[in-house]
Amino acid sequence: MSRIPIPLNETRRLALLQELRILDTPPDQAFDLVTRLASRVFGVPIALVTLIDQGRQWFKSRVGMDIQETPRDQAFCAYAILQADVMVVLDAHTDERFRGNPLVTGDPHIRFYAGAPLTSRDGLTLGTLCLIDSVPHEAFGPQEQAMLLTMAAMVTLRLESLRNIGYMDATMALPNRTRLLDDLEQLGALGTCVSGHLTAVAVDLCGAEYFNDTVKALGYRYADDYLLAARDRLVSLLPPGTTVYRISTTRLGFILGHSDDELGTLLSSIGRACAEPLWLGEIPHNACATMGALRLPDTFNGPDVLRALVSTCDAVRQDGGHWSFYDCSQHEGQRRAFQILSALSTTLSEALAPQGTNQLSLHYQPKVDLRTGRCVGVEALLRWQHPVLGTVSPAEFIALAEKTALIERITRWVMDEALRQAGKWQRQGLNLSVALNVSAVDLDRPGFADELCALLERHAVDPHRIELEFTESAISHRPERLRQHLLRIRGLGVKVSIDDFGTGYSNLTYLKTLSADTLKVDQSFVRNLLNDITDQAIVPALVRLAHEIRHIVVAEGIETREAYEALAAWGCDHGQGYWIARPMPAAALEHWLGNEPGRWPGLYQASRQA
Structure with missing residues (x-):
């Protein structure tokens, strides 16, 4: 030869x-x-x-x-x-x-x-x-x-x-997501031949937020060079010959034929190595890589594998770890989220239609003056009863809606319904303010104040009876734009309240510059008030601070008489919570106002005299 x-x-x-x-x-x-x-x-x-x-x-x-x-x-x-x-x-x-x-x-x-x-x-x-x-x-x-x-x-x-x-990524010089999907499709055709023998892994090199911050600070060229350096470090840690794919801007992927123990050892080693600073141009980068792994089953399809890997990467980053196998409960959570958003879109279309059915409703939780017991207002809280999903918690569907355009439709419906009810109570002679919750997305919309003004006119409501509550997360979004919008809203005569104060981006500068009337102390400081000496120090301090800058203080989550009395003794102005009253429909609230005169001194008389 x-x-x-x-x-x-x-x-x-x-x-x-x-x-x-x-x-x-x-x-x-x-x-x-x-x-x-x-x-x-x-x-x-x-x-x-x-x-x-x-x-x-x-x-x-x-x-x-x-x-x-x-x-x-x-x-x-x-x-x-x-x-x-x-x-x-x-x-x-x-x-x-x-x-x-x-x-x-x-x-x-x-x-x-x-x-x-x-x-x-x-x-x-x-x-x-x-x-x-x-x-x-x-x-x-x-x-x-x-x-x-x-x-x-x-x-x-x-x-x-x-x-x-379209099979190669030009920046990374790696096969791209399309190529990975094709390769997964070919593996999927083998069925049981690969079941249990191969594991797909996704690596998020730094997270999209870190990459975007790098772009804003140092430009795209530097940020791309950083990703290339992170790529090279990852490749050096993998078995020779491993094909690495670029899945998205900061995520790479690969397929390995290791046992669970071998894979765990390898990924833990990669996680520790990638947690070390990566130097580029005299700048150390401390962004940690996170990894999600999925053992390929008998049958699968590429898009589902990628979705599972990406969700696992994100879950690992939220938990602060290095890597994790895909947890099928994550799939259930994602499916539930999809069901909720799909159903919510239909529900809103029906609710906003002239003769449509309505699965949405508002319940109203009384807010009382802690010194007199007089009911001074209510907070409008959204409720959703779906024929298939059942009762869906606002904590669940509002958080999802805020990531989509649905939040704008929700806010429009809530404002229209709450102001309609406020106008009715005004004509009945009930002197109640109505507080509405709005999101950072709402306050960032240029036409929000105009919509509010139009609704006030449509329902003939005294603006001073309406209060908008926003959380501290809205403050961090665009503080200056928020300040301008709040000035416009207060100019209409509507009151403004900072909700859940003390849990988010609390900043004394914001309190100084933002136009607000009320601070609502978050219920996390109130529920364990009698047993937590730290809360017993923080709450009176917050009350004094708010009064110094001429804000009314509202305490949420009052669930015992002792908490009520302690807050009243510290000078807290208003309060709400289950010990006072649970949220209830408008008709039940009217009944409550007329039939609970003995529980809150002056409540019945003050409500009727107003």
């Missing part, structure tokens, strides 16, 4: 082979169709798509061949890639190059060989489409050679498509 020749463009040829990321990848139906067709058309038992790597020939597609690769020095195709046309060996026993080849003297006992080169558009031959038989052939003429070249051209087109039609 003679020495294997090496092409003059070997370095470039191997570089293209690596760029394609096709070695050691799952079967591809397009290639398999060609090899099956070639085997039938030419009547040979073996047909292969071979790729000539540095020290081996690897079979991307194979019919009639059990092994996946052979040493390059045994490869007939190592000679075929030197030719522009088909290389034909009618009988290997009579060819000096191959008569002693182990593939001739042993399995698969090659006698006949014909190989057509797979040559890229830039003249680099990566391998062949070849035919093999264990008996010699008398001829393989021009017509057959032309047909084999045509089939080889089909294979080459598929190779070029892997290179050109």
Whole structure:
């Protein structure tokens, strides 16, 4: 057996082979169709798509061949890639190059060989489409050679498509999400052959927020260089030859064939290494990588795998860990979220229609003067009773809606309904203020104040009877824009309250500059007030601070008489909570106002006299 020749463009040829990321990848139906067709058309038992790597020939597609690769020095195709046309060996026993080849003297006992080169558009031959038989052939003429070249051209087109039609990420020089989905689809077709043996892993190098902050501070070029450095560190920690994909801006993915214990050891090691500062341009980066892993089951599809991996990465980052296997309960949570958002969209459309059915309602929780017991107002709280989902908590659906445009529709419905009810009570002579909860998204909308003004006019409501409550998260969003909107709202005569004070972005500068009338002390400071000495120090301090800057103080979550009395003794102005009254429909509230005169001194008389 003679020495294997090496092409003059070997370095470039191997570089293209690596760029394609096709070695050691799952079967591809397009290639398999060609090899099956070639085997039938030419009547040979073996047909292969071979790729000539540095020290081996690897079979991307194979019919009639059990092994996946052979040493390059045994490869007939190592000679075929030197030719522009088909290389034909009618009988290997009579060819000096191959008569002693182990593939001739042993399995698969090659006698006949014909190989057509797979040559890229830039003249680099990566391998062949070849035919093999264990008996010699008398001829393989021009017509057959032309047909084999045509089939080889089909294979080459598929190779070029892997290179050109969106399979590579230009910035990272890695196969992209589309390529990963294709590879997962090919693995999925193998079914039980991969079940339990392969694990898909996604790595979030730094998180989207960190990347965006880097872009804003140092520009896209620097941020991309940072991702490349993080990529290189990750690749250096993976087993050699692992194909890494770019899934999204900061997320990479790969597939491993490790046991759970081996995988756990590897991912924990990667997590520790990636927690170390990454230096770039004299700047240390301390963003930690997070990883999600999913053991591939018997049946799966690529999009579901990616969704599971991404959600696991995000969950790990929220928990502050390094990595975790996918928890199917996350899928249930995501499905529940999808069901809620879908149902909520339909519910809002029906609620806002002129004659539509309404699953939404407002309940009103009384707010009393802690010194006199007089009911001074109510907070309007949204309730949703769905025919299939049942009672859906506002804590669940509002949080989801705030991530979508649905929150604007919810706020419009709540404002319209609450102001309609406020107008009715005003005409009945009840002197009650009505507080509404609005989100950061609402206060950021340019037309919000105009909508509020229009509703005040439509329902003929005294603006001083309406109070808007917003949480501290709205403060952190765009403080200056928020300040301007609040000035406009207060200019209408509507009162403004900072809700859940003390739990978010509390900042004395905000209190100084924002136009607000009321601070609502969060219930987390009130519920354990009698047993927590820290809360007993914080709450009176908050009351004094609010009074110093001329704010009314409302305490939420009053659930005992003792808490009520303590808050009243510290000078807290108003309070609400289950010990006073639970949220209730408007009719029940009117009944409560008229039938609880003994519980709160002056409540009945004050309400009737107002």
